[in-house]
Amino acid sequence: MDLSDRTVLVVGGTSGIGRGLARRFAAAGGTVAVAGRNPSALEELAAEGFGTVVLDVTDDTSVAGARDTVLARYPELDTVVTMSGVMVMEDLRDPAHFETTRTTVETNLLGTVRVLDAFTPHLVGRGAGTFVTVTSGIAFLPFPPMPGYAASKAAVHAYSEALRAQLEGTGVDVVELVPPAVASAGQEKVNPNALPLDDYLGEVMDLLAxxxxxxxxxxEGVLGHRFAERDGTYEALVAQRSRALSMLPSRQG
Structure with a gap:
């Protein structure tokens, strides 16, 4: 991918990996807009020179309105990154967890689908472009305290594979970003081995290029997750990661 002259929309780019990617695309010479729900973060990004759009991926009307705004401002849009996501622990012994699961799936999976649906006609009409979907190493190697997150990201992986197959021949590529634990959005508090954000972004941009x-x-840091089943390490690693269930409130005391 030529990174030097792209027009990029990063949905969910107000913090963490998304914000970092927006800055990296801009530094590579791209025109970058960021969409999200956080007004103060959007103001900060606007002050840095980014285009900004308010967008809530859980709301059909918000997504449609943001799409219209983006395409009016950036008719040459050729890259859409779908970053929006929530990551919350759930105790499956407590039926009250279902609301967390609902919110997680609504944001991570259905929010991704809404964004893809919104911009597919534009990119197909151009005859060229790229969708970048975002899953997780947890999609391939579950982290038991976060079952809804794991399930939603596994679903985005499968959806990305199907979307790529359906868009074959249109000129539109589908690239799946599979992060490991990255030291952003508080992940470093859960996992002290989380990869530093700048290191992660450097590897990502090299691969995208x-x-x-x-x-x-x-x-490199996500290969053990992605290929655990192939490598015969899956069961042992899931058992190891299951020790983190002790973090759930019902398991303490």
């Missing part, structure tokens, strides 16, 4: 661009953007 390859020709052809890989279908999955897999930094």
């Amino acid at each position: 390859q020709e052809p661009t890989p279908r999955e953007i897999l930094v």
